[in-house]
Amino acid sequence: MNMDTKGMGLKPQVLLAALGCSGGDLKKTFTAEDLLIRAWERNKAAWGLRGYEDQHPDPEKIYKELNRRGGSGLVGLGLLEQVSPLVFRLTPAGLAGASELNPDNMQVREKASRELQEQIKAILGHSVFRAWLNDPSSPKSFHKAGSFWGIAPGTPPRVARERVSFVDVTLAAADRLLNDRDLDAVSDERKQVLFDRHDVQRCREFQLSLKERFAKELQRMGAIEHPAAAS
Secondary structure (H helix, E strand, O other): OOOOOOOOOHHHHHHHHHHHHHOOOOOOOEEHHHHHHHHHHHOHHHHEEOOEEEEEEOHHHHHHHHOOHHHOOOOOOOOEEEEEOOEEEEOHHHHHHHHHHOOOOHHHHHHHHHHHHHHHHHHHHOHHHHHHHHOOOOOOOHHHHHHHHOOOOOOOHHHHHHHHHHHHHHHHHHHHHHHHOOOOEEEOOOOOEEEEHHHHHHHHHHHHHHHHHOHHHHHHHOOOOOHHHHO
């Protein structure tokens, strides 16, 4: 469905363009140009080249929304993953965000719920998280914490930032999903619970604990701006 995006901010428009390009498939990639054309076709005034809005889209507009300085672009916010310089794909949080913009599409809503559940399940089942449940003073080494995030000394700063923030963004998306639907748990069509508020809260406590404990290491890697950012 070609939704009317007039009146929406630019980031929501890009999210809907990403949903349109991917069909909600998190494995499917698309280019910045794919996003631009889809966004422009829906709202030429917002995405058109100044003075030629009806004839030509403006590539600079899409680049700014994808990778803004300070991590405020869609990639930095964890809503899109950058696969290569101009190739992207939706993250579970991005899919959830797109589903919130298009609440009448039940298929997308259910897919977003399942994808978020998979990410939360991965956190809950991770060996570092399980050890933390048994002993909140663990992990004691950054090596262990890094294995949870998928980073290590030498990981490029941009990649390190994205992988640490990915967890935060995913948990925030799960919270929004629960709040927007006024639910204590998200269930599938068979009424089987996918995740609940307690799951999300425990994941959040774990993430905050690691970020606080290893703030200096994360700062040195460029994964956070300064130790205070861990809070």
